[in-house]
Amino acid sequence: MKVCLHTTHQITQNYIGGTERFLIKIAKELKLLGWDTFIVCSSTTPVTYVEEIKVLGKIPKEYCKNVVKYHKFNYDFLKREVLGNHVHPYETALKLSSYVSQQLEGIEADLYHFNSFLSASYLDSIRFKNYIITNHENDAEMDFFWGKDFFYSFSQLVKERILKLQNAKGLYVPSKYYSHFFSNMFSLPVQAIKLGVLLNDFPSNFTKNLSRREQYFGNNDGFVILLPSRLNVLQKGHDIALEACQILKNTEMKFRLIITGLGKSSEEEIILFRKKIKDYNVEDIVILSSYGDILNAYRECDVVISPERYCSYGLSISESLSLGIETVLSDIPTYREIASNYKHAHFFENGNPKALSEQLLLLWNKHKSDNRQDMIRFRINNDIRDCAKLYSSIYDKILINEN
Incomplete structure (x- = not known):
């Protein structure tokens, strides 16, 4: 049974970003369970194998x-080339869904x-008969990337069924907090x-x-303190980390x-960020x-920090906690x-x-403690194999009902 995992972004051998890492890791586990899994992404490399x-x-x-023009196919590519810098929620949903449909032409x-949710919000339900959506962007991220109050307008279009999210066989997010949030905003069941x-x-x-x-x-x-997030200062809180270092x-x-x-x-942002480092x-x-x-980064550090202002899940902190590393986190819901x-x-x-x-x-002055028991409990409770099994069950039910 063929399962196509899709992202509008790019996956390379040295892929960066939580969604991209999730897709590779979940694809590996799904493959072990017997699914014929592959990924479609935005890239000029027709075929490659990552892990x-x-x-x-x-x-x-x-x-x-x-x-x-682009080193990597990210939001800038989508905004400028696919949307022509027009980011009205309805037009954005239509154009992104059309882009996705064209990407998947000939892909069975x-x-x-x-x-x-956004890039799969207006798909042709006859052509894409069996599909589910896992969303990795929260409301604040959508507003940051697409414009102020974008998410509210988008959610109204979903609630009024002008968009077609209801045609998916299932809507999912990686947290209970956002499950409740999206369910309320969309008047649709969104599961965690x-x-x-x-x-x-x-x-x-x-x-x-x-x-x-x-x-x-x-x-x-x-x-040695490690901040392992991709460089996105506003969301990931790199400026908070720099100010803490100054103190x-x-x-x-x-x-x-x-x-x-x-x-x-992120070359342009790196230049600006180097200036910020100098300013602090x-x-x-x-x-x-x-x-x-x-x-290798985790092997070199004593503590991991994640000063994110908002986050849909938290892959990096899950990795550090699974290794028993002291991890300092902003107290956001996820x-x-x-x-x-x-x-x-x-x-x-x-x-x-x-x-x-x-x-x-406090951690600097603290005597080193043995985190092994907590590390083991974390690994038991946060094994991606459990995630793969849940999605496998969902796929199985959809395909059985289809037959």
Whole structure:
């Protein structure tokens, strides 16, 4: 049975971003369960294999001549080329759904699994008979990418059934909080299926790499802090992290902050961010880095931070908690949902750099504790195999009913 996973974004060998990572990991688990899974994304590479998963790159013909402008097919590509910078919710839904339909011309599957409410909100239900949607964007993210109050207008179109989300065989999000939120906004059932970690990729007996610490501190006294989110300052809270570093510079704490998740598509933002680092006077303690394997970043750090202002799930914090690493989180609903019951998760007030610095200072002064029991509990409760099994059951019921 063929299952096509779809994203309007790009997946490469060094893919960055939670949705892209989720798609590869879930595809691997679905394949182990027996499904013939493959991914369709926006890319000029017709066929590639990422971790043995077949990834088909599809750009509709009318957009091919302009693809050379972009290092990566992201929101800028969609806004400028597909939408022509017009972002009225109804037109956006129609144009994005049309783009998706063109991408999937000639792609046959028994079931399609889309990963955005917006880009699959006006599909032809005769052509796409069996499909479900898992949404990875919350209301604040949609407003950030598409314009102020975009989500409210979009949700009204869904509620009035002007758009066609009701034609999907199931609507899903990765958190209970957003399940309730979207269900209320759409007057449609939106179910929660949390994601999780591919535990094979994050072994519980991983070995620490002390070379970076020795490079910066010459001994074992330094504190290496990791912020593993992609560079999106407003959402991911990189500015909060920089301000916390500025505060901590005036304490006895010896530390470095490593920021990863830097892709080619964010070159302009990297330039602006380097200026911000200079403005905060933390150039000597902030390191911008990239990793082919994110596990290597976790091996180098003492603590992971995630000062996000809003988030639909939290893949990076799930990875760090699954490794037993002390993790400092903004107290947003999805993070509370994932991490509240584990002692190696520490919360601070969302948007408050002073609170973040205080929490880091507490961890710096704290005697190292054994997080193994909490780590094991987290791994039991956040295994992506459970997610794959739930989606498999959903696929199975849809296809049985079809026959």
